[in-house]
Amino acid sequence: MENSLPIALSLGGWDPCGGAGLAADIKTFERSGVLGMGVCTALTCQVHDAFDRMEWTDNDWIFSQLKLLIGRYKVGAVKFGIVPSLTVLSQCIALIKSNHPEGVIIWDPILKASSGFDFHKGVNRSDLFPVLGAVTLVTPNKQEAECLFGTSEPEALRKLLKTGNALLLKGGHADGHANDVLIERDQVRVIAGERFANNPGKHGSGCVLSAAICAEVAKGNGLYEACVTGKRYVERFIRSSNHLLGSHF
16 A cells, blocks of 8 residues: 555544544544554443443454454554453554554543543453553543542652653643643653643543654654643644534644
8 A cells, every 4th residue: 555644543433423532533534644444342332411321342353353454464553442341452453563663652541521420330450560561651631640640640650660661641630730741761841831721621631642643653753742732732623612522634
């Protein structure tokens, strides 16, 4: 296949209203100037403010989709959204690295839908840290960081990281500010953000942020630059309407 655009790949759930998951990721990829591809990990019945039901994709189907894509295309960066388990996530990462050892992997550890639906009732922390060491960037909000790692304090989180791994603590759920914090083993950097009082929290904003970062690193930009650009992208997305569904125009 002849293609001049970098490729970004998302593994995530299908959201029929297009506000989150695969649909939102691919919209973000394309708007950011990369070719977007996707592996479906779950089918959901949801809209911007309600969640009815979901069904996980069979593991073999997930692996088959992934093997076909990474075997055929040179994928610059991969983003994970909801996955059935940390075991499946680890197996997918191993597949990706066997084909693209230098590929950037971003994990958005979504534990709940915007409407409050729990994707995972609990996480086994003994399975968590090998995954954390295998990804380039993990992007939890405050509540997700506390659930996964037992803390949302940047200095405590920094001590959990290995050299070459990073964590972006998203500021959307922070108290008194909307700053994101990029945490690496050797440094912690704040990315200033603005909270918009006249806009509701957007459905899928976390998906959009991590997808925008994924697109930027697929284009070859550094991680800090990608996080700053992703932050500005999601701020435009949040301001795009006074409705829970944002647009990418």
